Amino acid sequence: MKQRQAMNKKELVEQIAEQSSLSKNKAEMAINAFIHHTQESLAKGDVVQLIGFGTFSVADRAARKGRNPQTGQEIHIPACKMPQFKPGNKLRESVK
Template structure:
């Protein structure tokens, strides 16, 4: 499913116009980005938690030349699914 399909499904389920559903999806994405950029977590009980993880500096290899390169430390967004989401996927795939 892509963003357009998600907007269509939300509009249908919530009884919203396409434009209002798109505004809601865009607002959710924007606030999630802003929250993570500040270093905060976004927890949706039953769905999951969006957070920021520190990734340590490490050495890597250039796949074309084999030359060793330094990969700097960075912050990376991550998502941990909640129990209800895990169970829904488990039931669907069983």
């Protein structure tokens, strides 16, 4: 089975502009605003929930030990915060 090519931002802007009757410039501004405000919210520790689509959140990852794949040497991986996405029911159903 052939792997499908990922949709890039330009293609997303074109599709949103076409479907919403917005200019490409305004569609791109809307996408950029969504990305910006989602990043800001996650940076503050907030959750962004879009009912039916999914939930963006931040999870704490504990410090752990890993291995350098080239040398096999054990390394320490520090604790960090990781953005996460949990798909909503409608999104899950649409990709079955």
